[in-house]
Amino acid sequence: MLFHSAIRGAQDGQWGRRWWPAHGALLAGLWLLVQTGLLLYYRGPRYAADSWRYLEYAGSVAQHGYYKFADPNDRFVYEHGQRYLVYILFQSFWLGLGAGWWGIVLGQVLASGLAARALYGALRQLAGGRTGAAALATGLFILWPDIQRFNCFLLTESLFISLSVLAFAALVQVWAGGGRAAWLGLGLVLGLTLLARPNGFVVAAAAGVAGLAQLAQRPGRRLFWTAVGLLTLAVPLLLGALNQQLNTFFIVETYARGELMFGARAWAQHPAAALQLPPAGLGQVPRVLYFAAHNPEFLLQLMLGKLFVFASGLKPQYSRLHCLANALVLWPAYWLAARGARRPDVWLPARAFLLAVPLLQAGVVMLTVDDWDVRFLAPVLPFVFGLAALGAARGLAARFPTPPPGAGVPAGR
Template identity: 60%
Template sequence: MRAFSFFQWLGRHLRRPHQGLLAALWVLVQLRFLLQFRGPHFANDSGRYLAYAANIAERFYFEPGHNLRYVLYPLFESLWLRLGLGWWGIVAGQLVVSALATRAVYRGTRRLAGGRWGAAALATFLFIAWPDIQQFNVFLLTESLFISLLALSFGAFTRLRTGRPRDWLGLFLLLTLTALARPNGFLVALAAGLAGLDALRRRPNRRAWRAALLGLVLLSPLLWRALNHQLATYYLMDTYQRGELIFRSPLWAVHQAAPLQMPPPGTGPAMRVFYFAAHNSLYLGRLMLGKLFVFVSYLKPHYSLAHRVLGVLVLWPAYGLAARATRRAEIWRPARVFLASIFLLQTATIMLTVDDWDVRFLAPVLAPVFVLAALELEQRFGKG
């Protein structure tokens, strides 16, 4: 009852100014990181993206191989380089897209909350204030664009309730761009596909659902080929042999108790993973559980104490609230499936590959967690 009264009081006093406060907070956070990193921040992989972008800007040359899996970001950078605006132009562009993404988080959450603003304000506040999300706006890396495109895809997905053709077209465009931003960007489109399949399955007439399943079966050879293409430049067997939970880090590594059975030479990238799983199931299971803990716990060994405490106090409860929200019938089911699938697919991908030492893989999928957690709190305390 006290929690209910608090939310009612908060609603009366913040109903009008909360959007302005969120906008001001967003500006202050961006200024903070610009000052902290003294402008655009050149990080570990920035050099290869900038070199790729320069090739595109100068002679429209798209480098083949691994870098092609990140093609959208060098293309984005090349636009600003071609305009002569350099690194500051790139960061300014990232800030503009981030501002649009923040608005999409607010509006999308508010649509799912039936027009009530409490959940939207909370989800947007967490999206702005969480230190490991907005900092990427000043990094010359793919993360800022990927995080923003994921948030924009969420906002576009919530518009589908109206069923207007332009909304479907907008979502398709954003999902395509997200897939081109990072190698794992296709997971967002896959999550949307799973939400669509679930919606078709729940229709009284399941002809469309059966037709969709048949289409997937017919496309399976092409999908298998695409999976092999995505995995071709990753050396997963090397990380499995080293027992890495964090890429190129011996910390918390898993050590095998018996010699591992490795795939024979010539085995395809995807089949190598299946072969390894079939012949080293217990060892791979330990690896996957370790990676799961490292990925979601926010307790990586090199994190500061403040980082770890923040994760335990905020992220852990948010995970629980988000899980409960996925079972809330009051929240539009396709959105629940879409948001949960994004996080779960990314988690499964990390469990089968390897996590990084920082938050580059977790930060993009925190927005779905924050949105679901905020909606759960709204359902519990915000009505009235």
Template identity: 30%
Template structure:
């Protein structure tokens, strides 16, 4: 890679911001909020807005202890600034932290390798166009926020290593507090091991005195605890001991011992490494992860220790989801950016383009009716959408094949794949995963009572319907009958393939690739004669 001037480095960083920001905005406009996570978090933010309890989040009228409140605070702040409740504005809050992460990975790379300014400028571009980050950082979840907090904490550690003193450790603590308020104590898994394992990565000749270094780590942790307590103590008083136990222990440490959700084998993350490094790692740039490269200098060792420690700890935790390692993808990008340069042969580019080609072929096959399982689940691709997706994929393949600059060529692959996916899958996602039709049907009956039948309620309809009434969960025929008698005119949602109640159906819609109906419980007058006839029999 030829040397870049300041203007060109700024242009690369700006291109990274545009790539991720554009992907996030297009995603918000093309697809609905996805159940159950995005719909649930929007529902929690909505209940905070409606109820005015900013200390303790709520979901469906009950205390919500699964996640800390920062995302919900920020969504409410955006709504207050916007002047109204807006789904689009709310769904752009979390991706904003993805954009912040691009700038932070640039700053971290500059701090780790001060002499490599070009590589530092390339790090945001690599990160923004890494497929897994491009997707997960565009969602309304907590992981982009956690990534930003992790990068801030790591930057503070490098600052402390360079002699930043007490200010650096206070910054480390503030970053830890930001991470705890974003997603809980899991921030410690991403940051504390690399701090504690300083002797492994610091140059021997200039290594800090252990007492001073670990004393600083202690100051940082205590600072983080103190800042977190400014929210946590009032929240515990407001939400009670059960809320305290869940938010501090149950939702983080509980997964390490016996996960109650997302249980996966220990090798789960190892199997996903090809996904985490696509497309950049599907090329000779994979040399960034050879033992020699990872141990070449202090900055590389710092990154290696962080990556290996996080991967080992998360692999030992029983609950696993791909997005748990989103902060580590930023570190991967920093390492890969140092290797960007020279030519990437066309056979390697062809390998990285395989997912794009497969998406285009799958779109054509679905549009032609050649994937029966997709049709059975209601998934469809209109022929014009399939043809457009195929044309875009062909354009991406041609551009990647023709462009000489490897950074630009490889950087087009993941955004191109996402464009193909939205073109082909956007219509089906809107038809099959939009909670709005069911939510609006429920909203018309919430004064009489609302319920879901045959499954747990995760807040799927709360925000889309702007619901103010709680939704009951019903499982047995006895519960359904009793609820109907207690809520005449109320509405209940049920899957049509699971023996729905024998009540009038007022709405029908596809949701989560299943057919659902909204059923209205009989009015009191219509059940009174039956109750009257039953009375003599009881005597």
């Protein structure tokens, strides 16, 4: 298995025994090398198709302190930008300092470095101080190009990935006994992640799943069922908020086109009979529910197709080498992640969080549409790699150095 051999290679032999104690410095050097290589490869900040809408909003905020309408009748940039508010404010901060695109990108690189360090620390704590899983997951986080390359792009992905990882680390700090400061830090990072992009609610929802997992372990489960009841009562409010959040998206239109990937005709599905489309005037959530009620078989066909293109890493525009790399790394990672999710010695809410993020994101993609690239998959890969590393390291725990007394937090806490 690729993940097992990666750990064995670091631990076996004289080289491993000599250099493993310095693996933290090696990871830091590797991170610096990767970032430098990517900046050279892309020749600095990379402008993409969606970059204009963030930069236009952020530039107006940097100049005026608020978004100033160039055309009062054209509200798309403003209304759509509200769903990416934290990223736009992040851009406006650097633009306001006069640092330009380079400031934005270097800020993203710095945030990614902090996230890599936070991921390592959180997984090491969860493993009781052992370093194997932490080093493997952090190494994959640093080396996987479909994650790190976004640091060079003027898009939301880089900052969103960093904030999501920092949210996981903040959750672990709560468990580690960080007190009120840890709770405040968790709330702050979850709030920033929630407002960084529309699917930021996935991370907040995963934190909710982690909280339910913790409550479910308490005797009597009274608080657990109380929380479930309150969430059930809140469903109409949550659906209303979601409907408002989606008012600049056109989900049913992608259904009608049979798209598995937004704007791409490749692998598009074709219905066996004429589709029944919702009437005009409905919100996005009622439109989706109407389509599901009247076209259930075709919707299921679309959902399964979108799950495949999302999770498999196989897309028609990818090279054979790219597809092969995804198959050799991601597919075993999913299997190992399932093993890691069942480790009883790792804090249950952390496992629930790591598992909930990719599963919830998969559900969002199935009900909306996948991206033609990896903009929806990349943000969940740090959590897949984290669980996979926990699953791989369990069988090789004897090969890792024994931590000194007091290293890490006891797993049974």
